[in-house]
Amino acid sequence: AQKITQTQPGMFVQEKEAVTLDCTYDTSDQSYGLFWYKQPSSGEMIFLIYQGSYDEQNATEGRYSLNFQKARKSANLVISASQLGDSAMYFCAMREGHVNDYKLSFGAGTTVTVRA
């Protein structure tokens, strides 16, 4: 079964508008972590934001925020005030709570295209 589901293969957003990227996850662990990465066309993976399962507040990092709904098992990324440089592929990933196991499970990704 898929551990991370990103249902939006591609999205278009107007410059300066906000965009929400969906991510749902599946785990039976109580302790886990959720990550979002950005991959521009050049290929490098850039870490954006992290949310721990016990964090009470939604994570924020500059123009990025994470809408964490634990009961629904969703961790949507919100990018505010989109810029042309935000055009990229975005991946949601999860680390489950096994001791000494720091591997990540990734979703299929969402391609965001920002229009001027």
Place this chain on the structure above:
Amino acid sequence: DVKVTQSSRYLVKRTGEKVFLECVQDMDHENMFWYRQDPGLGLRLIYFSYDVKMKEKGDIPEGYSVSREKKERFSLILESASTNQTSMYLCASSPFSNQPQHFGDGTRLSIL
């Protein structure tokens, strides 16, 4: 600044060849990972290592092996390359914590 370096950005090999992909990190991280990335499938874990000389299978280890003789270096080996191993390969490292994984720039491998 943290750095994960993959030996090649682009590589072309022939079927049946033994292929080595090298990855070096300068952050003294315990964990290192090899992923492959294919369109529509995201990143899939091939192998990972949490210590020198230790290795663990990921989700798709078939046709691959790894070597970690030193803490900073993690090598991915395609024992006998096949065309279905044409892909983007990404190496990553992380410490023993909830800190994010740091990735290299990736190697685009084509097997002809």
